[in-house]
Ligand code: PEP
């Protein structure tokens with residue numbers, strides 16, 4: 001394949017392990033579990049999420065503050081105010097956060113307030129943005145484009161690597177097809193292929209693939225069984241009231257149950273769900 005000089009696996013054991021925080025890493029035996037709402041809606045909402053997930057093995061909180069919405073009339077995210085919420089949550093709960101960057105001018109603020117950047121599907125081939133996060137100095141979750149080939153996906157990662165950032169995580173989140181029963185088609189073949197051809201950690205986002213909460217847990221398990229290094233799942237204190245992606249949001253209780261249900265699947269493929277560490281960490285405020 002291709003000319004992915006930096007993303008390509010050079011020998012069978014070639015695997016990048018990234019440290020996300022003192023206790024969380026990705027690419028080794030332990031899976032990285034990322035959870036949280038589609039959109040940061042309020043400090044209270046994020047406190048509820050963090051308090052609940054503190055007793056689980058979720059190690060990174062997600063939440064969008066700059067949102068790529070199909071309609072210009074839909075809620076576009078809290079913007080900079082949302083970044084302050086993320087850093088407050090990080091201070092209170094000592095949990096790393098990830099949020100989406102849509103444009104170059106947002107990088108600086110996100111790097112200041114969050115621990116990881118996410119490049120969404122709609123920006124997977126925004127080459128100027130890919131180049132710019134090359135110097136962000138923080139891990140980047142790169143989501144596969146809505147109809148991107150595996151080669152295009154790997155080459156998008158290559159842009160970030162080639163511009164100086166070696167901390168790239170690939171995220172399979174489903175691709176467009178003809179059937180609208182599911183929102184997208186979770187391409188598990190791509191997960192297997194990416195693990196074979198690149199050394200980068202690969203995660204699965206079953207939420208945007210499924211589009212329906214009742215499909216999410218089984219797809220998360222399938223992702224782990226296929227060799228993913230982690231999962232990213234949307235959950236919310238009141239799922240039906242989510243301002244975006246309500247239909248696919250899990251309750252916090254269902255999120256906790258999902259994480260536990262991954263343990264035997266992980267063990268079957270030589271992986272481990274991390275112990276629930278956050279509950280032992282003291283809130284500092
Ligand atoms: C999201 O993670 O909320 C999101 C917008 O995802 P995607 O870019 O995969 O559609």
Ligand code: MN
Pocket residue numbers: 038039208234244245
């Ligand atoms: Mn979403």
